[in-house]
Amino acid sequence: MKRVIVNGRLLENGKLVSRDILIDDGTVIAIEPKVNTEDADDVVDAKGNFVSPGLIDVHVHYRQPGQEEKETIKTGSLAAAHGGFTTVCAMPNVTPAPDSPHNMESLIKLNRENGVVHIKQYATITTNRGGDQLVDFPALKSAGAFAFSNDGNGIQKSSTMYEAMNQAADLDMAIVEHVQDDDLTYHGVLNDGAAKRLNMKAMPWVSETAQAARDVILAEATGVHYHVCHVSSKHTVNVIRAAKKAGIHVTAEVTPHHLLLSDEDIKEDNSYYKMNPPLRGKDDQQALIEGLLDGTIDMIATDHAPHTKEEKNQSIRTAPFGITGSETAFSMLYTKFVKTGRFTLDQLINWMVRKPAAVFNMSNAGSLETGQPADIAIFDIDEQNMIQESDYLSKGKNSPFTGETVYGDTVMTLVSGKIVYQRK
Structure with a gap:
């Protein structure tokens, strides 16, 4: 045609x-x-x-199989298309998790049958995204895994991460990580400022940055491509900047909501502002913007995380973490940053199209050219x-x-x- x-x-x-x-x-x-x-x-x-090349999102949650009441592959991919995304990378927080070749092949088949955009699928790092039992990395690569991630479950044991990085490096595959030291979160739900204002538990920035610092050292030791998900803290930006200067193969993403909002925007107990990592301070927000502009942060990814209305109609204290992002990302970023002269349109397309494709070697995505x-x-x-x-x-x-x-x-x-x- x-x-x-x-x-x-x-x-x-x-x-x-x-x-x-x-x-x-x-x-x-x-x-x-x-x-x-x-x-x-x-x-x-x-x-x-x-007219733009289709946007690329390396961080979405489609919930199927296992939590279809929140989202399905069909509705999630339709939402991506509504936002202008043509390639997305789906996280492995589904049941059963893509932690075996059989589960991975089944999920890829579901993605292909139900998705209206190109869907690349993450495999887990450990069995069922928990514990320290590593998956069969070569078998999962053969089964079609895009990269390896435990998504919202940060790898807590250093030796587990070290061994995972070694195996991924041998296969020239990326480790993509939600950096979080669980012992340092103190079961917090908000950044310090908002937590104090609303009388809730705080999740300190150090819970993110401490694990990022550990992981970049392990990445240096193993030579793996290590990608940091949804950076939120200025301290983490500094760690990534230093790692890049040291020649370590580290890349990073930032979400639209961490660029657009800070914890000062949380005026009341509204769980639509609850995400993990939480919105940080104004100085963190500025550091994220500067990190994008100077190349420390490579790309923008939505962390599209749908939940039911019933789940989100709770207090921040008890509601699940996460907000949607596929359908609002481009328009919000264009309006708040390009229209105001902070970014150029070319920069925004670079962070939402070209860089994701280049960083993750997507040969058939990321450009609007003849033959593509x-x-x-x-x-x-x-x-x-x-x-x-x-x-x-x-x-x-x-x-x-x-x-x-x-x-x-x-x-x-x-x-x-x-x-x-x-x-x-």
């Missing part, structure tokens, strides 16, 4: 230029100022909107739109950004040339 996107604006050398795109059989065939549409089966008028799969997102960056709960395609409605007026609404998303989301 031949499809032509006309009247789009693409980024070229950091500037928006008018271009048409010819797609044939799911592949980009031509990008020109004008493309002949006579032989096209379908013509999409982009109406001057921004037609994974494309079209965004309306000129007109305002309100983020409304009724528009969410995720089962999870737990976002603090509902009600925000933004630019950058997704008009259309195409995966391998097929339209998988279209604004009504």
